[in-house]
Amino acid sequence: MQPFNTPAFxxxxxxxxxxxxxxxxxxxxxxxxxxxQLGHALMTELLDVIADTALEDYQTILGEALIGAFHSAAGRIERDADRARDAMRALDRDFDGSEAADVELQEATAKARAGDAAARTAELVRDAAAHCWTVSTGEVWTAWRGSRRGSVLTAAQLEAKQAIRSLRARKSGEADPGGPVIAFRGAPSADTAEDAGRIFDALNWALTEWPDMALATTGAKGSEKLAIKWSQQKGVKLILARADFDAHGKAAPFRANDDLIALEPTCCLILAHSLDEGRGSDRPFGPAMNLGQKAIEHGVRHVAIRARAA
Structure with missing residues (x-):
């Protein structure tokens, strides 16, 4: 296991x-x-215990379950804090100046503030465990549901549908979701070192062009997981438009592209097949090609990631 180096600050x-x-x-x-350090130690201990045992086949499930447990805890605590804030607003609205009302308001305020700190505690442990998981296994963890705040170790993550709602709200003057969205779709087979280098080159170029960008992808395996890892390393906000196979069946990867386009991306990056010659003639990945076609139809700039020139 690689040691956990706490950032100097x-x-x-x-x-x-x-x-x-x-x-x-x-x-x-x-x-x-x-x-x-606690989050790192928990993940390190789990991986050390199951290494070279029959449970190693279930390493991904166990590792993601550990991270997900703290993610779930953060959500539950945050909901309690939100209820305390609702109580604060009601007490403030109906405040009559009495000592009893003042005490009640102070207690609700203290509960909300304590809940915020406790939720942040769970998020810090979660993010440290997720960081250790990536360093140790090369895999990246993303929350299955909902959005999450980022820390010094990970970028923030938003659900695509929430981001779309924010875009619509911005048009009506209610909210501003942030900077330009850069969409990326890539082939699951494009996961070699050559592919990673070119994906990172393309994303670094995008970050130079749009420093306040957010990265939108579906989170599929292979090249899109590499893009998520890049966003975590760079602290770039991540928007996930997951394919809903339960609702849309085989059309789910293409319906996810509709969500990516609905985010009104500034640019779409696509990688239709592995760039590693060792992979042979790789069949183009349909959903990536489809996103490029949708970008053309909507007048969105799109860039196909290609191999380095000889």
Missing amino acids: LKSASAFDDQTAALGEVRPHPTEERLL
Whole structure:
């Protein structure tokens, strides 16, 4: 296992440490550095225990379950904090100036703030475990449902449908989802070192052109997982338009392209087949070709990723 190197700026008080210190709790909170070390230690211990055993065949399920457990915990705690905020708003609206009402409002406020800190705690452990998982196995973890905030170790992640709603809200003046969207679709077989290099080259070019970009993809295996890994390394916001096979069957990968186009991307990057000559004549990946065609139909700039010139 590779050692976990805590970023230098986390070795002193962080924003999380300041947040928990401001709560005024008698019992101290663990520091951000210790929480990151905890997430790393949990994942390292799991991988060490199951390595070279019969459970190694189930490594992906077990590893993702560990990360997902903290993701689920963060969501549950955040919902409790939201309920406390709802209570705060109601108490503030009906405040009558009495001492009892003041105490009740303070208690609801304290509960909401404590919940926010606890949810952030679970997110820090989750992200550290996910970072260790990627470093150790080369695989990337993404939340199956919902959006998540990013940390110093991972980029934020949004569900495509939520991002689409935000785009529509922006048009009506209600919200602004952020910078330009760069969509990417690639063949599952394009997962070699040669493919990774060219995918990263293309994404680095896009980041230079649009520094505040968000990356949109379906999260399919192979080249799209490599793109997700790039977004985590660069701290670029990730939007996932997952293919819904339960709802759309074999058409799901193509329906996911509709969601990518609905995000109104500034540019679509596609990689229809592996660029590694060792893979032989790789059949073009239909969904990637389809995204390129949809981009043309909607007047969206699209770039096909190609091998380096000889």
